[in-house]
Amino acid sequence: MVKIRSSEITPEQVYLSRRKFMKGIGAIALGSLALSACGSLATPDTQPTSTAGPDSFLAQPTAHANATADKLTSLDDITHYNNYYEFSQLKDPVADLAQHFKTRPWSVEVGGLVNNPKTYDIDAMLKRFPQQERVYRLRCVEGWSMVIPWTGFPLAALLKEADPTSRAKYVRFESIMSPQQMPGQQDNYFKWPYIEGLRLDEAMNDLTLMVTGLYGKPLPNQDGAPLRVAVPWKYGFKSAKAIVKIDLVEEQPVSLWMNAAPDEYGFYSNVNPERPHPRWSQTTERRIGEAGRIKTIKFNGYADEVAHLYDGMDLIANY
Amino acid sequence: MEAVRVQDRARLNPRFTPLQLLAHIGAWIPLFVLLWDASHHQLTANPILEATHRTGTTALVLLVFSLACTPLNVLFGFRQAIKLRRPLGVYGLMYIGVHLFIFAVLDYGLDLDMIRDTVVEQRFVLVGLASFLMLLPLGVTSTRGWMKRLGKRWIKLHRLVYLAVPLAVVHYVWLVKADIRVPLQYGAVVAILLFLRIPRVRHFFSSLRYRLAPRFDSNLARPSKV
Numbered sequence: 001m002v003k004i005r006s007s008e009i010t011p012e013q014v015y016l017s018r019r020k021f022m023k024g025i026g027a028i029a030l031g032s033l034a035l036s037a038c039g040s041l042a043t044p045d046t047q048p049t050s051t052a053g054p055d056s057f058l059a060q061p062t063a064h065a066n067a068t069a070d071k072l073t074s075l076d077d078i079t080h081y082n083n084y085y086e087f088s089q090l091k092d093p094v095a096d097l098a099q100h101f102k103t104r105p106w107s108v109e110v111g112g113l114v115n116n117p118k119t120y121d122i123d124a125m126l127k128r129f130p131q132q133e134r135v136y137r138l139r140c141v142e143g144w145s146m147v148i149p150w151t152g153f154p155l156a157a158l159l160k161e162a163d164p165t166s167r168a169k170y171v172r173f174e175s176i177m178s179p180q181q182m183p184g185q186q187d188n189y190f191k192w193p194y195i196e197g198l199r200l201d202e203a204m205n206d207l208t209l210m211v212t213g214l215y216g217k218p219l220p221n222q223d224g225a226p227l228r229v230a231v232p233w234k235y236g237f238k239s240a241k242a243i244v245k246i247d248l249v250e251e252q253p254v255s256l257w258m259n260a261a262p263d264e265y266g267f268y269s270n271v272n273p274e275r276p277h278p279r280w281s282q283t284t285e286r287r288i289g290e291a292g293r294i295k296t297i298k299f300n301g302y303a304d305e306v307a308h309l310y311d312g313m314d315l316i317a318n319y
Numbered sequence: 320m321e322a323v324r325v326q327d328r329a330r331l332n333p334r335f336t337p338l339q340l341l342a343h344i345g346a347w348i349p350l351f352v353l354l355w356d357a358s359h360h361q362l363t364a365n366p367i368l369e370a371t372h373r374t375g376t377t378a379l380v381l382l383v384f385s386l387a388c389t390p391l392n393v394l395f396g397f398r399q400a401i402k403l404r405r406p407l408g409v410y411g412l413m414y415i416g417v418h419l420f421i422f423a424v425l426d427y428g429l430d431l432d433m434i435r436d437t438v439v440e441q442r443f444v445l446v447g448l449a450s451f452l453m454l455l456p457l458g459v460t461s462t463r464g465w466m467k468r469l470g471k472r473w474i475k476l477h478r479l480v481y482l483a484v485p486l487a488v489v490h491y492v493w494l495v496k497a498d499i500r501v502p503l504q505y506g507a508v509v510a511i512l513l514f515l516r517i518p519r520v521r522h523f524f525s526s527l528r529y530r531l532a533p534r535f536d537s538n539l540a541r542p543s544k545v
Contacts, residue, residue, distance in 0.1 A: 081364035089498060092363055142496070144365055189498050260497040279494050281437045288364045292428050 070137060070287075073146035075215050077288050082222045083140060084241060085190060086175070086182040098221035101181050101242075106226050112247035113168035116161065122226045126212055128161075129153035133216070134209055136232035138239070139271045139300045143280040146288050150230050151213030156204045158246070164200065168248035171203040172196075173229060173240040190260055196240040197253030197267065198231065199309075207232055207305050211239075233302040235269045266319035270310070271300035275319050342403045346410035349377040350417070367426050374418040379491065381411035382454075382484050383508055390515040393525050405461055408480070412458040415451050443493035450486035453479045481516070484509055 082094035108125060111117035120128070131151050139145045159171070175194035179185040185192045202208065209230045212219055219225040224241025231238045237257055257265035264278060273283045273296045284293040299306055310318075335343070353373055356362050362369040385407035388400040427434045438444050457477055459465070466473050488509055491502040514520060 077364035089496075091365075144368070189500070257497070264497075276440045278442060279496065281440060283436055283440070284433060286365065286367065286426070293426065293430075293433065 070135075070147040071290070072135065072149055073288050078146060078148055078214065079220050079222055081146075081288060083142075083236065084184075084222060084224070086184045086192070086194065086242070087222070088184055095220075095222045097183060101221040101225070103221065103226040103242075106244075108227060108243060109245045110158065110162045110247075111245075112172070112249050113165045114248050115163040115165060118162065125158075125227070129157050129210070131212060134230075136207075136209070136230055137300050138230070138232065138236050139285060139296065141235040141237060141265075141269070141277065141280060141282075143282070143285050144288055145285045145296075145300075148230075149215055150209060150211045151216060152209040152211040152230065154206055155208045155210050155229065156206065158210060159200075159204060159248075162246075162248065164248045167250050169200055170249050170252055171198045171200060172245075172247045172249050172253040173198075173243050174245035174247070175240050176242045176244045190256055192256075194240055194242075194256050195253060195259075196229075196238055196255045197249075198238070199252075200248070201309055202231070202306075205306060205309065207302060210243075233271060233299040233306045235271060237265070238269050268310075268315070268318050270298075270306075270315060270319075271296060272298055272315055272319070274298070275316050336399055336402070338399050339402055339406070342406055346381060346407070346413075349373065349414070367421060371418060371421050371426065374414050374421060375491070378411045378414035378418060379484075379487055379505060381407050381414060382480075382487060383505065383512070385411060386480070386484060386509065386512045390512055393515065393521055394528065396528060408454075409458055409461055412454050415454065419451065443490050446486050446493065447490035450483045450490060453483035453486070457483075481513055485513070 080095050081091045082098075083091060084094045084098065087094045087097040104122070106122040107119050108122060109117075109119045131153055133149060133151050135147060135149045137145055137147050155171070173196045175196075176182075177185065177193040179192075184190075198208065211224065211228045211230045212226065214220060214223055219228065224239075224243075227243045228241040229239050229243065238255075252267055255265070255267065257269075258267060271282075276282060283296055285296045286293055297303075353362075353370060357366065357370065360366075385404050388404035388407070391397040391400040423429060423434060427437070438448060457479060460469060460473065460476060469476065485506075488502060488506045491505060492499050495502055515524065
């Protein structure tokens, strides 16, 4: 089990001020050294932080200092406005429907084209990989966004341990299939289970986070407990929830959304205001909890960290 | 002269049937619930979107009800329904007005550049707008005065509704993420309501009703010739 962290018994408001304080400390003490990869455009920072390598065991979560100027979305909004079609196509009922979802015991199978395939028990996984906090913007393809303080560990750490073979080109995520617990899966309109994928270099990018917590507490069920991924420069649906299987593969995985509407949802799905979507404006977004609209930024503002992954690629054709 | 006097009396002494009363009250309820929820912060984490969806759905439902009035009369001789056709349509237009106000003012802050971009970029916004522009003159000319002024042309003009409502359904189909079953159900209902208006179909059903009339509709007078 994860040790109870002080933040787990801290109310949100106190937590916020603590974070602010730590952010201040971080900025003074660490300077530019450890400033995160989550900087907003106003304060770009390209230094990747690897304060917690896969081999270090940190009892406390690493405060991943953040230079983001965005205001955090409230815990209430993050936990009551959920796109989680396994439970419901409506966002409001998800919190209630997911309340009794079983997240223990839970095992995550890491396999495919790797030298060290392994099935992790979720609690062992939490111990094995030191947890850090990262504040990421999340931009949903539907034109709304949030700013979320996740806790988790870089997917790169897990992949290094699995040791992909030279044939591995993509990572494929498979979410749980449990129609008894997930009413949405009793409906065959979508091809369950939820599948998502990343190119190996995207998966290895330091921004790609395996998420286990939110606001310093264990991840709520409606947000994808016990294990989800957060890929902040891509539309939210790329960040699969309730993951049970991570496979390294040679062929590009076909995601659930690519299957459902191939002309609308591509494999890459990078946040890109230049590529219009037939249903929603991708040039602007509504920040949850705030009034009015803001302009959407390419790669959701993480261009410094990830734009190089797509050098020479046509991102309109490869949407 | 006689007709004018009857009309005046009706205006002075408007007698609402219970059904009309129900329609008028019912049409306001969604707006009051919306305002109540808005003032109590019960419009989800994305209140503007929720309010947009609710007003849009309400408008579509009212328009479908309005379209259902004539077939209800043709199929079942439910004459009271005819009196609901106009108010339901006008209320539908009212909700579209609120829907547009939320879109242009609350959502886009009257930023004309942003609005233009989204109208051009989003095909569903474009058809929604087209539907509104067709319904607007129908709302304006829905009064008795305009009916008289336009005479036969009024009926022709008001056939625009047969195009505007399907466009509203297309607007709905195009904005849903992937699972378009619910908007298609609306589409099916609208298709049936329009199908029943095809002269031959309409005639078939009304003559069928006359033939079956005595069995379930004792009030209905048999026409002298069928």
